[in-house]
Amino acid sequence: MVRRPRIKFSHRPVRYGEYHVRIGGIVPGVRGDLVDRDGWVWALLELLDGSRTVDSVTETMTKSFPRWPAGMVRAAIDDLVLAGHVEDADETASGLDEVTEERYSRSEALFGWMDRSPLRTGREAQVSLRQAGVVVIGLGGVGCTAALALVLSGVGRLHCVDRDVVEVSNLNRQVLYTEADVGRTKVAAAVSRLRSHNSAADITGAQADVDGPSSLRALATDFDVVLLAADTPREIRSWTNRACLETGSPWVYAGYHGPLITVGLHRPGEGPCADCEPAEQRARLASLPERTEWSPGIDKVVPQAANAVSAGCAGTLAAQAVISLITGVPALPANRRFGFNLMTMESVPVPAAAQPSPLCPSCGLAR
Incomplete structure (x- = not known):
């Protein structure tokens, strides 16, 4: 009252x-x-x-x-x-110290603005962030920006996973690295940079391969939210989906296809999983006339089309989705994908399953 x-x-x-x-x-x-x-x-x-x-x-x-x-x-x-x-006006104290209150005063104002829940304050959302743990898988363009946004926003515990070293070609979009980091492991460079931004956060990292659902399951068990910012191996999104279905862990993924940014936000058990729409799409494609690929492009490896803007947009929106899952502010709909087109500066509809698919190999309805 x-x-x-x-x-x-x-x-x-x-x-x-x-x-x-x-x-x-x-x-x-x-x-x-x-x-x-x-x-x-x-x-x-x-x-x-x-x-x-x-x-x-x-x-x-x-x-x-x-x-x-x-x-x-x-x-x-x-x-x-x-x-x-x-x-x-008689709100209770948050328990945050004076320096922390000052640091996140603008964040609390934004949370208060966006929160439509009765009588909740921006401070409550900020405390929720401080108590949360997030694992970021992949420290490329999306992962770097997302990790930085989460650390600046006040996530209390962040763990970074990546297997690669910094290369010159990374420097056009991966904001945690400088020219001096070329040849250094991404995890070491990223963790060092992130700690310099927020010494109060518990920031750790591991240089490791993600080679299947079991390694993702172990990570999901230890953290409140999983953020998938890697796109290789090709199966990694489905692996993450299956692992989080087993652990009940909320998770986010983000990426880009040229100027098209996509972000997925999932809460297992509350609707279609991330493999439902791909299963439906495979069925749709199977009913269409046979596709013929342009022969000069078959097996040709081309550089990823991205810059600091496209990668940064995807990473920032991914961080926003993670914050929504932790705090409920804003209360974004789960188990769907969001799209944004840099060509038009407008949101765009992306294919999404309206309900769990009986064709899905992951969420159990096909068994």
Whole structure:
């Protein structure tokens, strides 16, 4: 129960003319529009500044608007709370020290802005991040940016896994490495750089091959979220999916196909798994006329088409998906993929299974 209700400053209302009130600003997914025929709504919002108890607000409103009963006032306050526009001015301390509070004050403000859960604060989300552990598999362009974003955002424990060394061709997009790191293992260079950004985080690494579901299962068991940022071997996404299905671990993957960025976010047991859509796609392709590949391109190895922008977008969006799984802010839908096209700067639909597929070899329905 809220004691001293206060409209979130980021959601502060604005009145347009006499009858229209907008709350939540201009951001879709947050803003709301209210009709205010007699000024009652605006008067209520003006009182919700955190200096008054619910009883005090109710008493003032019923005196100013006698035809509106106390129950109506309390119901309106409850509606604003449920919509995520209200915080409690009597919020409890977070337990974070003063330096940490200062470091993440802007993060807490953003969490508070995006969170539509009743009476949760940005501090709660920040504490959840600090208590969480994430494993990042693959320290290429996507993994570097994602790992950096998570460490800067306050994840308490981060483990990095990669088998490779830094090469000159990595330097156009893999933001954790410099020219001085060429020839050094990616894990050593990345862990060192990440620790320099946040000494309070527990950051570790392992130079290792991921060679099947069993090695991924061991990693998933030890961490709250798995972030797959590697695209080789080709089976690695399916391996990760199977491992996380077995452990019940939420996981994220991200990558790019030229200018098309894709991010997948999965919670096992709550819908189709990551192998459902590929299984359906294989069935669709089998029903189409036979494909003929362009012969000069068969077996030709071409460089990955990417730069710091495309890799960075994929990594940043992957980190956002991980943060959503840990904190619930924002509450992104799980068990689906998201797409973003750098050619148009717009989100794009990507194929996704609406429900678990009976053709899927991984989530158990085919057995």
